[in-house]
Amino acid sequence: xxxxxxxxxxxxxxxxEKDQNVDNLKSNNDSLVKTNSYYDRNKSGxxxxxxxxxxxxxxxxxxxxxxxxxxPRYQGPMVVTQVRPSDKYRISQLEPRNGRPYATIVHVSQxxxxxxxxxxxxxxxxxxxxxxxxxRSKRTVRKPLRYGDFMPNR
Numbered sequence: 001x002x003x004x005x006x007x008x009x010x011x012x013x014x015x016x017e018k019d020q021n022v023d024n025l026k027s028n029n030d031s032l033v034k035t036n037s038y039y040d041r042n043k044s045g046x047x048x049x050x051x052x053x054x055x056x057x058x059x060x061x062x063x064x065x066x067x068x069x070x071x072p073r074y075q076g077p078m079v080v081t082q083v084r085p086s087d088k089y090r091i092s093q094l095e096p097r098n099g100r101p102y103a104t105i106v107h108v109s110q111x112x113x114x115x116x117x118x119x120x121x122x123x124x125x126x127x128x129x130x131x132x133x134x135x136r137s138k139r140t141v142r143k144p145l146r147y148g149d150f151m152p153n154r
Contacts, residue, residue: 047108049089053080057091058110077114078102 049055056076061068082090084105091111092103 047087047111049080049083049108049111051080051083054078054094054114055080055091056112056114057104057106058112074112 054077056074057078058073059075061071061073077094078091079094080089081092081103084090087108088105089108089111090103090105093101096102
């Protein structure tokens with residue numbers, strides 16, 4: 001009888017531990033679902049590119065002894081030549097340099113839309129003749145008061 005009670009007690013403890021583990025897994029899953037929904041809502045905007053769109057691709061910095069801060073972060077302009085599944089695009093260089101065309105397949109996270117500045121798009125050239133030239137202000141500038149040298153009577 002004692003042996004039966006001890007076995008029963010040990011089985012109940014094991015069941016309670018497994019229930020606790022299941023509850024922990026459920027809470028972990030809930031938090032993961034919540035985190036993924038935040039990410040999907042804020043970060044992963046659906047970027048739809050079409051064949052012929054002009055863009056820039058993120059490049060790796062040159063690993064030298066110098067700082068990578070002044071190095072360009074994007075390489076471009078590039079043009080989309082093929083839309084592939086899983087948010088991937090085949091891109092190629094718009095104007096090949098050194099006679100060697102550059103073409104690769106990249107994920108959408110490595111791409112950035114690139115705006116070309118053509119004469120048709122430039123607003124400053126169309127409005128420049130209508131705007132008056134900048135004129136210097138005619139306001140007199142007074143020197144600041146220092147150490148109480150000059151205090152006007154109140």
